[in-house]
Amino acid sequence: xxxxxxxxxxxxxxxxxxxxxxxxxxxxxxxxxxxxxxxxxxxxxxxxxxxxxxxxxxxxxxxxxxxxxxxxxxxxxxxxxxxxxxxxxxxxxxxxxxxxxxxxxxxxxxxxxxxxxxxxxxxxxxxxxxxxxxxxxxxxxxxxxxxxxxxxxxxxxxxxxxxxxxxxxxxxxxxxxxxxxxxxxxxxxxxxxxxxxxxxxxxxxxxxxxxxxxxxxxxxxxxxxxxx
Amino acid sequence: xxxxxxxxxxxxxxxxxxxxxxxxxxxxxxxxxxxxxxxxxxxxxxxxxxxxxxxxxxxxxxxxxxxxxxxxxxxxxxxxxxxxxxxxxxxxxxxxxxxxxxxxxxxxxxxxxxxxxxxxxxxxxxxxxxxxxxxxxxxxxxxxxxxxxxxxxxxxxxxxxxxxxxxxxxxxxxxxxxxxxxxxxxxxxxxxxxxxxxxxxxxxxxxxxxxxxxxxxxxxxxxxxxxxxxxxxxxxxxxx
Numbered sequence: 206x207x208x209x210x211x212x213x214x215x216x217x218x219x220x221x222x223x224x225x226x227x228x229x230x231x232x233x234x235x236x237x238x239x240x241x242x243x244x245x246x247x248x249x250x251x252x253x254x255x256x257x258x259x260x261x262x263x264x265x266x267x268x269x270x271x272x273x274x275x276x277x278x279x280x281x282x283x284x285x286x287x288x289x290x291x292x293x294x295x296x297x298x299x300x301x302x303x304x305x306x307x308x309x310x311x312x313x314x315x316x317x318x319x320x321x322x323x324x325x326x327x328x329x330x331x332x333x334x335x336x337x338x339x340x341x342x343x344x345x346x347x348x349x350x351x352x353x354x355x356x357x358x359x360x361x362x363x364x365x366x367x368x369x370x371x372x373x374x375x376x377x378x379x380x381x382x383x384x385x386x387x388x389x390x391x392x393x394x395x396x397x398x399x400x401x402x403x404x405x406x407x408x409x410x411x412x413x414x415x416x417x418x419x420x421x422x423x424x425x426x427x428x429x430x431x432x433x
Numbered sequence: 434x435x436x437x438x439x440x441x442x443x444x445x446x447x448x449x450x451x452x453x454x455x456x457x458x459x460x461x462x463x464x465x466x467x468x469x470x471x472x473x474x475x476x477x478x479x480x481x482x483x484x485x486x487x488x489x490x491x492x493x494x495x496x497x498x499x500x501x502x503x504x505x506x507x508x509x510x511x512x513x514x515x516x517x518x519x520x521x522x523x524x525x526x527x528x529x530x531x532x533x534x535x536x537x538x539x540x541x542x543x544x545x546x547x548x549x550x551x552x553x554x555x556x557x558x559x560x561x562x563x564x565x566x567x568x569x570x571x572x573x574x575x576x577x578x579x580x581x582x583x584x585x586x587x588x589x590x591x592x593x594x595x596x597x598x599x600x601x602x603x604x605x606x607x608x609x610x611x612x613x614x615x616x617x618x619x620x621x622x623x624x625x626x627x628x629x630x631x632x633x634x635x636x637x638x639x640x641x642x643x644x645x646x647x648x649x650x651x652x653x654x655x656x657x658x659x660x661x662x663x664x665x666x667x668x669x670x671x672x673x
Contacts, residue, residue, distance in 0.1 A: 363589050368579045376575050377593060380568040381600055384607040391611065411610070415603065422599060426592045429513055433585040 211303040218294070218307025222281060223314055232280055233315065240273035240323045244330055255332055262331040263393035267386055269323050271353065274316050275375055278357040281312055282365035295431055305358065305427040313354045320346060333397060341405070342396050348412045349389030352419060356381050359423040362430050385419070388412040453648055460641035467638040471631025484548055489631050491541040493639035498538050498563065501531030501643065502570075506598035509591035518658065521587035524594055526650035528573050530643055535567040558609035565604045569597040 226232055247265040252258045285291040294304055324346070328335065336342065356378055364374035388411045395405035471489045478485035508524035511517075542560065543553045554560065573593050580586040 360593075363576070363593070366585075367576070368581075373572075373575060373579055376568075377572040380565050380572060380604075381596065383565050384600070384603045387607045387611055408610075411607065415607075418599075418603065422596055426596065429588050429592050433582070433588045 207300075211300050211306070214297075214299050214303035215306035215310060218304060219310035219314070222284075222308070222311035225284065226311075226315065232277070233319070236273045236276050236280075236315075237319050237322050239276065240269045240319060241326050243269040243272055244323065244327055248330055258331050259333055262327055262333045263397055264390045265331070266323055266327040267349065267390050267393070269327070270316065270320050270350075271379075271382070271386065273319060273323075274353055274357055275378065277315050277319070278312060278354075278361035278378075279365050279370055279374055281308055281315075281358070282361055286365060301428050301431050302424055304431060305362070305424065308362075309354060309358050312358050313350060316354050316357075317347075317350050320350060336396055338396055341409070342393065345389060345392045345396065345405075345409055345412065348409065348416055349385065349393075351416045352385035352389070352412065353382065355416065355419050355423055356385070359427065359430070362427070385412065385415050388415060453645070453652070456641070457645045457649070460638070460645045464635070464638035464642055467631070467634035471628075471635055475628050475631050484545065485628070487541060487545045488628065489635045491538060491545055492632060493635045494534050494538040494541060495559075495563070496636055497639050497643045498531060498534040498566065500640075501527050501534060501647075502566065502594075502598045502601055504647070505531065505573075505594040509594040509598075512587060512591045513595075518583075518587060519655070521591065522654040522658065523647070523651050525577060525590065526647045526654060528570055528590075528594065529650050530646045532567065532570040532574060533646070534643065535563060535570060538563055539567065556608075556611075558605060558611070561608045562601065562605040565608075566601055569600065573597060 244265060247261070247269070248258060251261050251265070282291065285294065295301060327333065357374075360377045360381070361374055364370045364377060367373055388408045392405045392408035392412060395408065468489060472486050475485070477483050504527035505524045508520045508527065512520040512524065539560075542563075546555070547553050573590060576593055577586055577590050580589065
């Protein structure tokens with residue numbers, strides 16, 4: 206079963222990345238601190254009016270995750286490049302899609318954990334009331350993170366190996382993420398607003414469609430990106 | 434090491450290029466004629482008066498901006514399929530022209546919007562997705578500028594171009610859900626018959642100009658590549 210072998214490879218890559226991250230913790234702590242700093246700065250930009258800050262909270266939380274996540278995506282390839290390990294990874298037998306899947310998995314865990322911290326901080330700082338439909342909120346966060354991480358991991362595979370990677374990744378990634386971010390923000394806003402007539406469900410379904418489209422497209426295209 | 438130099442030098446043969454300036458003259462004269470015709474034959478609009486005339490540049494520019502990413506998509510796919518450098522250069526030329534037309538559409542739209550809607554900008558689906566398209570194209574061009582290895586540049590920009598083109602309708606759809614107030618898109622069936630001929634003529638004029646622009650940028654890129662190959666060959670001692 207070749208897909209089982211690929212799945213094992215993907216897990217091994219993800220496990221390697223997460224182990225390196227867990228042992229040093231420097232990356233996670235730095236990136237998460239940055240995300241909270243961004244939340245605080247947005248608070249200054251929008252506040253001190255509590256209502257205005259609370260209304261903007263869903264968007265601000267997603268943007269903080271985006272800005273901090275960008276650093277995580279580049280890091281995940283940078284560590285390979287520093288050790289000259291990416292070439293070897295590519296030379297291993299088996300589908301290169303496994304490399305992408307592994308990186309995707311590791312980045313997903315990284316960003317999801319970061320989002321937990323950001324959301325807790327955001328809820329406290331922006332005085333957001335947790336709605337009774339919080340399980341659906343978790344679902345939206347899950348699918349939003351998948352969309353964010355899919356495109357982020359994919360474009361970082363290119364930007365991390367180019368000049369000026371700090372500029373290139375956001376420039377490529379942010380416009381591409383418009384649909385995912387819009388859907389995630391609107392769904393979150395609708396749920397936090399407690400407005401039952403609003404279309405949180407429609408936005409959530411749209412978000413899932415975007416995730417599927419981008420996952421399929423990036424998995425198909427990854428081979429072309431990693432082989433040169 | 435004299436890998437593929439002959440292919441690219443052989444592609445810039447004089448007879449093929451020499452016909453294109455004539456096409457260029459034709460395109461620009463046709464554009465001028467179409468603009469004059471459209472402006473002369475169309476009556477002032479009931480609400481907008483002579484402001485309506487900006488439609489003859491704004492709407493065709495917007496149509497061409499939709500067409501050019503399609504070219505990027507097609508030649509990107511073709512590059513990944515056949516790995517011919519020419520396809521990559523053609524996709525890049527189309528992307529440059531698309532960026533220009535997107536910028537033109539946005540600026541002309543703003544000039545039109547200010548007197549009719551009273552604002553320079555509004556977060557409408559078509560405006561916003563045009564702006565996002567402009568930014569996607571800017572990212573594509575930045576990627577090309579920042580990668581030195583030619584094969585890597587070709588391959589990556591093909592992928593980025595394809596994904597970007599796929600994303601255009603998705604962005605449009607999602608922003609449309611988000612909010613929309615733009616007047617119904619201008620096309621021959623929503624516009625008064627008095628304006629249709631002018632719009633059609635100018636659409637073709639813009640199409641010719643766009644083809645000419647893409648061709649010129651493509652030729653320039655081919656020449657640059659040929660010069661690179663020649664200088665590399667000369668440096669390796671088998672230039673002649």
